[in-house]
Amino acid sequence: MKVLINTILALVIYSISASANAAHQQNSVFYKKADVIKATPIYKRVTVKRPVYGCQHNLSSRHYHHKNALATVLGATIGGVIGHKIFKKSRLKHVGTIAGAVVGGAIGHDIGTRHRTTSHRTTSHRTSHHNHHTSCVSETEVIKKLMGYRVTYRYQGELFTTRTKQHPGKRINIKIQVEAI
Numbered sequence: 001m002k003v004l005i006n007t008i009l010a011l012v013i014y015s016i017s018a019s020a021n022a023a024h025q026q027n028s029v030f031y032k033k034a035d036v037i038k039a040t041p042i043y044k045r046v047t048v049k050r051p052v053y054g055c056q057h058n059l060s061s062r063h064y065h066h067k068n069a070l071a072t073v074l075g076a077t078i079g080g081v082i083g084h085k086i087f088k089k090s091r092l093k094h095v096g097t098i099a100g101a102v103v104g105g106a107i108g109h110d111i112g113t114r115h116r117t118t119s120h121r122t123t124s125h126r127t128s129h130h131n132h133h134t135s136c137v138s139e140t141e142v143i144k145k146l147m148g149y150r151v152t153y154r155y156q157g158e159l160f161t162t163r164t165k166q167h168p169g170k171r172i173n174i175k176i177q178v179e180a181i
Helices: 002-026 066-086 093-118
Strands: 027-051 056-065 126-135 138-155 158-164 171-179
Touching (some): 027 158, 066 093, 138 171, 158 171
Antiparallel strands (some): 027 171, 056 126, 138 158
């Protein structure tokens, strides 16, 4: 009985090692060196934006005179009412209202502007808005960026091509994988 168990155990171990050896031989991977025939650089055109020194800082101001705007609005309102009253019984009632508002607004604007420039003492409310702007000039340049190398190499009399990030030198390491079909 002991002999039978030892025999069966030996057969199991032999079959496992034989199948593992066969599997190893079916999917073998090894590394070799091949002669480089040609390594051609691969470039990509890239746009680079560089700031030019000497940025300018600008301050812009706007002044608003509310009295001038108030005079324009009052003139347009009064002109619109007068135009509406004049053309009240006509088909052109709306046109009269609009024309009166435009003429009244223009007159009110002129009166407000003249009053502001001739009067030394004004009661108008003035608002200022200040904006800070920084403007920098930049120049754009198109450069060639090295992306890698297209390498042609010879292995066992055959030519192959691959792509690498660095220049491979005179010889290149290659991975060879053997699979059973």
